[in-house]
Each structure stands twice: as structure tokens, then as C-alpha cells.
Amino acid sequence: MEWTRGPIIGRGSSATVSLATNSSGMLFAVKSTEQSCLQREYSLISQLNSPFLVKCLGFDIAYEQNKEVYNMFMEYVQGGTLSDLIKKQGGSLDESTIKLYAQQILQGLDYLHSIGIVHCDVKGQNILICENGNIKIADLGCAKLMTYEKNSGFSGTPAFMAPEVARGEEQGFAADIWAFGCTIIEMATGSVPWSEIKDPVSALYRIGYSGDLPQVPNNLSNDAREFLGKCLMKCPNERWTAKQLLQHPFLQSVESNSWKIEELKRDSPTSILDQGFWNSFEVMESSSLESTNTVDSAADRIRQLIGNEGISCSLMPNWVEEEDWVTVRCNDTEENSIISEQNCEMINDFGELLDTETSVSIIFSEDEFVASLNLEALFVDCINYEIINLFHTVSSSINLIISPEIVGDVFVSEFNDSEMKRLKLFRPIVYSLSHLMLLLFPY
Numbered sequence: 001m002e003w004t005r006g007p008i009i010g011r012g013s014s015a016t017v018s019l020a021t022n023s024s025g026m027l028f029a030v031k032s033t034e035q036s037c038l039q040r041e042y043s044l045i046s047q048l049n050s051p052f053l054v055k056c057l058g059f060d061i062a063y064e065q066n067k068e069v070y071n072m073f074m075e076y077v078q079g080g081t082l083s084d085l086i087k088k089q090g091g092s093l094d095e096s097t098i099k100l101y102a103q104q105i106l107q108g109l110d111y112l113h114s115i116g117i118v119h120c121d122v123k124g125q126n127i128l129i130c131e132n133g134n135i136k137i138a139d140l141g142c143a144k145l146m147t148y149e150k151n152s153g154f155s156g157t158p159a160f161m162a163p164e165v166a167r168g169e170e171q172g173f174a175a176d177i178w179a180f181g182c183t184i185i186e187m188a189t190g191s192v193p194w195s196e197i198k199d200p201v202s203a204l205y206r207i208g209y210s211g212d213l214p215q216v217p218n219n220l221s222n223d224a225r226e227f228l229g230k231c232l233m234k235c236p237n238e239r240w241t242a243k244q245l246l247q248h249p250f251l252q253s254v255e256s257n258s259w260k261i262e263e264l265k266r267d268s269p270t271s272i273l274d275q276g277f278w279n280s281f282e283v284m285e286s287s288s289l290e291s292t293n294t295v296d297s298a299a300d301r302i303r304q305l306i307g308n309e310g311i312s313c314s315l316m317p318n319w320v321e322e323e324d325w326v327t328v329r330c331n332d333t334e335e336n337s338i339i340s341e342q343n344c345e346m347i348n349d350f351g352e353l354l355d356t357e358t359s360v361s362i363i364f365s366e367d368e369f370v371a372s373l374n375l376e377a378l379f380v381d382c383i384n385y386e387i388i389n390l391f392h393t394v395s396s397s398i399n400l401i402i403s404p405e406i407v408g409d410v411f412v413s414e415f416n417d418s419e420m421k422r423l424k425l426f427r428p429i430v431y432s433l434s435h436l437m438l439l440l441f442p443y
């Protein structure tokens with residue numbers, strides 16, 4: 001598919017976000033960076049399904065000016081960030097709006113927490129306002145899976161960090177609630193907490209060790225102040241959870257804020273005609289990789305992935321039966337490795353070449369993981385499986401089911417704390433790279 005990059009609509013510390021359009025004129029947002037860590041964000045965000053979280057539409061790696069650029073496609077959320085809205089509204093939001101957004105942010109956080117994900121960077125800049133006046137949580141670049149990455153380090157924005165994060169002790173679900181409390185302060189005052197401290201290191205010291213709490217805005221009602229107090233408990237265990245906060249009296253009388261929608265629309269492009277200069281280049285489409293949880297086998301799942309409109313039957317690979325499929329797992333530590341000589345022999349029977357230097361292990365299991373193979377480097381990602389398997393997958397390894405018949409020059413992205421590697425597992429056997437791409441992305 002050809003898509004066209006439009007103007008930049010946002011910049012973060014690690015990526016730029018641009019407007020983009022495809023040949024049918026659909027507008028979407030594309031987050032782009034030269035850093036491969038965007039793949040990790042994609043692997044998390046592409047599993048999510050909540051009206052209060054930005055929806056991911058796909059991923060590719062393109063070449064621009066001889067450099068690899070990672071692109072993650074997302075729904076375009078038109079109204080800008082919550083921080084922008086606060087500024088537009090004169091520096092603070094009224095309490096009924098704070099209440100509405102607080103409720104929606106909490107619903108998004110409750111969803112994330114229920115599936116074991118800590119966002120790690122909740123703040124006004126990462127909350128987007130939709131055309132219908134609702135919010136969506138964005139930027140899972142810092143997010144982590146508690147089951148596997150509990151002690152994987154600390155990230156986020158200093159002013160929004162909980163005391164235990166500032167002290168480098170832990171960053172769990174409760175840290176998101178603290179940051180959410182700080183976002184309430186941002187909505188009520190237009191400033192981030194601790195804004196009087198200019199140097200982030202001093203701010204972190206004060207947050208972590210002084211015992212001080214951020215100042216509670218005095219323009220809030222008693223209910224709101226009490227609610228905020230539950231978010232800003234110093235001890236993470238005493239902090240209320242998202243679920244508990246949703247039951248707090250402060251949120252029991254939420255009104256819709258439809259009056260804002262027209263205002264937001266005035267500033268936001270709604271069609272490509274609203275935009276000026278567009279650069280065009282070729283990439284592969286990933287949106288055909290729709291989730292389907294109803295099919296039975298891995299082979300069926302992959303058939304489903306590639307069997308979309310436009311693909312000719314003669315291009316379909318001749319799928320082998322389920323028992324011929326191989327689940328491949330790469331692990332980053334020797335300890336976790338489940339490599340066995342027997343398994344290696346079996347994989348070698350297929351004629352693949354294994355690089356033994358890369359701690360790659362091959363397992364045979366009933367797990368129903370599905371691989372999505374994508375563009376040039378063919379990084380392998382996981383989609384289309386139940387969330388329980390996501391934990392298993394994103395922790396330290398990528399699992400995929402590959403038929404030897406369709407394997408191209410496959411790389412596996414290995415997840416660890418901060419970086420991803422590509423591991424070369426197989427040599428092409430039957431299909432060429434371009435043939436494989438045609439099968440997966442029939443455009």
C-alpha cells in the first residue's frame with residue numbers, strides 16, 4: 001500500500017508523530033523513529049482493546065534517506081493533548097470536565113492494570129482528546145508487563161513520579177495512580193506538580209525523600225480533594241486502585257461535555273485537504289493483520305491473516321498439517337533457555353540453519369501463537385492471541401509458529417528490558433522474500 005506522510009502533529013522525546021493518509025483518503029497518525037524500541041511499544045499497543053486507549057493500526061519499517069525508520073500507525077485522535085486543552089481553556093478545567101476525564105482515564109488504566117500492564121508515563125501530554133469529547137490514553141513507550149518486567153527499571157516523567165519510583169524501589173500499578181493524581185492537579189491548575197522546582201534531580205529528591213505531597217489545588221471541591229488524597233497516598237499499598245477510585249463519590253455524577261467538541265474540531269484537520277505538503281513513499285500495509293480469536297489452529301490463524309481480499313489462491317502456500325508446525329522461541333538468558341539437542345536436531349531436519357551463538361531455542365508446543373512477518377527485515381511479531389499469552393510472549397521472548405514452507409529470511413525480535421535484537425533463525429526455503437510479502441500483504 002502507498003501511504004503519505006503529512007505534517008508533524010506531535011513530538012515526544014523519542015519519536016515524532018505525523019498525520020498520514022492512505023490511498024482511500026483515510027487519515028491516521030504515524031509515530032516514527034529510528035529507534036527499534038518502537039517495536040516493543042507496538043507489540044503492547046496492538047494487543048489492546050479499550051475505547052480509552054489509542055488504537056494501533058499496524059507497523060512497518062521503511063527506508064528514508066538510507067536510514068531505517070520504524071513507523072507505527074495509530075488512529076488519529078483529533079483534539080490534541082489534554083495539556084493543550086488545559087492551555088486552551090485558560091490554564092485550568094472546570095470540575096465537571098475534570099470529573100469526566102478522570103473517570104475515563106481511570107477506565108483506561110483499570111483496563112491496562114487488569115491485563116497486567118503498567119503505563120508508567122501517565123500525564124496530560126499522553127492523554128488525547130477525541131472528536132466526541134472523550135479521552136484516549138496514548139504512548140505506551142514506557143509501559144511494562146508486571147508479570148515479567150516487575151523489576152525492569154524505572155521510566156516516566158519526573159514531576160509525575162510516585163515517591164517509590166523516585167527512590168528507585170518499584171514502579172507498579174500504584175505508580176500509575178499517583179501519576180493520575182498528578183494529572184488531576186494538572187487539569188485543575190494548568191501546572192504539573194512540583195513546578196516550582198526547576199531541576200529534575202532536586203524534584204525527584206523532594207518527591208522521594210522529603211515526605212512532602214504535591215499541593216492540593218484549593219479550587220477543588222471537598223469530594224475532589226478527598227478523591228485526590230486517595231491517589232496521592234505516599235505508601236503505594238494504601239493508594240486506591242483504579243477500580244476503587246471509579247467507585248469514589250467524586251465520580252458518581254459525571255456529565256458529558258459535548259459543548260467542547262465543536263471547539264476542538266476547529267483546530268484539527270479532518271481531511272487531507274486541510275494539510276499542506278505531503279511526502280509519498282512505499283510501505284507495506286499491516287492493517288490486514290486483524291485479530292481473530294475464533295479460528296482453531298495456528299495454520300488457520302495464519303490463513304486468516306493472509307487470506308484477505310485481493311489475494312489469489314494460487315499464491316497461497318500449501319499449508320502443512322498442524323504437527324509440522326514449529327514453535328520457535330528465543331530467550332535472552334541461558335537460565336530460561338529451553339533449547340535441547342533433540343529440538344535442534346528436529347529443526348535441522350527441516351533444513352534450516354540455526355545460529356547457535358544467539359541463544360535461540362526451539363520448542364514444540366501446543367501454544368497457538370501466530371507470527372506476523374513484516375517488511376524488509378521481516379521482524380517477527382506476535383498478534384492475534386489471547387491476552388494471557390501476551391504476558392508469556394512479551395516478557396523475554398517472542399514465540400511464533402512457522403511452517404518451514406513459508407519461512408523467509410526471518411528475524412525474531414527479542415524483548416528484554418530496554419532493547420530488542422534481531423536474531424536470524426532461518427534461511428529462505430521455498431518462498432522468496434518478495435513472494436512472502438505478497439502473501440502477507442496483498443496490495
Ligand SMILES: Nc1ncnc2c1ncn2[C@@H]1O[C@H](COP(=O)(O)OP(=O)(O)OP(=O)(O)O)[C@@H](O)[C@H]1O
Nearest residue numbers: 010011012013014015017029074075076077139141
Ligand atoms: N494517535 C495520535 N493522534 C494524534 N496525535 C498523537 C497521536 N499519538 C501521539 N500524538 C501526538 O504526538 C505527541 C508525541 O507522541 P508520543 O507521546 O507517543 O511520543 P513519545 O516520543 O513516546 O513521547 P514521550 O516524550 O512521552 O516519550 C503526543 O503528545 C501527541 O501530541
